[in-house]
Amino acid sequence: MTEAIVVTPTQAVESQLDLSALFYSLLFANQSIADSGIANNLERRVMQDIELALSSPQAIAENVLKLPSKILELDRKLADDNIDTKELIKLIEQDPLLCVEVLKLCNSMAFKRSENDVTSIQQALVQVGRQQLRHFITSCLAREMIDIKPIYFRRFGAEIWRHSMQVAFLASELANAEQCDSAFLLGLLHDVGKIAIFKMLVDAFYQAEPGEQPSSTLFKQVMTTKSLTLSALLARYWRLPEHFETPLTLLANTNIKPDDEMTLIIWKANIISECSMLQQVDKLPQKELIVLLAQVGITEQEFAELHKKLLEF
Secondary structure, three states: OOOOOOOOHHHHHHHHHHHHHHHHHHHOOOOOOOOOOOOOHHHHHHHHHHHHHHHOHHHHHHHOOOOOOHHHHHHHHHHOOOOOHHHHHHHHHOOHHHHHHHHHHHOOOOOOOOOOOOOOHHHHHHHHOHHHHHHHHHHHHHHOOOOOOOHHHHHHHHHHHHHHHHHHHHHHHHOOOOOHHHHHHHHHHOOHHHHHHHHHHHHHHOOOOOOOOOOOHHHHHHHHHHHHHHHHHHHHHOOOOHHHHHHHHHHOOOOOOOOOHHHHHHHHHHHHHHHHHHHHOOOOOHHHHHHHHHHHOOOHHHHHHHHHHHOOO
C-alpha cells in the first residue's frame, strides 16, 4: 500500500506558484531567455496596464476582450428543453462559421464517437447529444475572444485555448450531473483575465525595445495572481450568473486551497491540465508532480489515465 503524502500549507502554495511559473514559460515561444527576478521595461509597462484594468474592467471588457454577444443567449436556449429541436437547429445554422467549427469538434479525435464523420448540426445533435453539442457551441463562441495575430504570440493563442478546453473538459468530468454544464462553461472562461493581459502585452510589444520579451519571475507571478482577479471582474461586468463570478473571485486567492465546491472543481482541473501540458514536454519534475497530485487528491495512475485523454486536445 502506498503511503499517503502529507503536504504542508507552505509546500502547497510554493508548488502551485512553481507550477504557474513553469506553465507561463510553456506559453511563450522563445525558451532561450533565462528567467530573472527583475522586470524589464516591457513588463513594467504591462504591469501598469494591468493595474489600470483592475480599476476599470469596463474598458477592458469593451475594448480589449469582448464576450461574444451570442454566447449567453445560445447557451440559455440550448439549456431549455422546451425549445423545439428544429427551431434550435435553425438558430445554430444562422451562423455558418459556427457550424463549421462545431462540426470540426464533433469529428476531432477527442470527441468523435463513430467511424463516420458528422456532416450536419442535426446529425451532431443525434450523435453527440444536446448537452455535448451545447458544450461544443459554447467553446466555439468563446474561442472568438482569442485572436493573437503576431507570430511571436501565436503559440500562446493555441496553448491557452488548449488549456481552457482541457479545464472545461476536466471540470465537467469532476462535477456532478447538475453542475456539469456550469462547470464546463466556468472552466472555459476561467482564464479570460490571462487572455486580456496577453492582449495588453501584444499592444505593448509594438512599442518595446528590440529583443525585449517577457521573461522575469516577477512578471509571471503578477500574471498568476492578477489574471484571476481580472477574470472575476470581467465576469461581473459581463453580468454572468453569480455562480460564475464567485468561484473566479475565490480562485484569485492563490494562497489557500478553496473549500467552495465549484471553485474546488475548477482549481483541481486547472492544476491537472497544467501538469499534463508540462509533462508532455518533459518540463515538470516528478517530485513536484507528486506533491501537486497529492493536493488535487488523485493517484499517479489516475493522472496517467487523464493525461492520456488530454493529449487528444
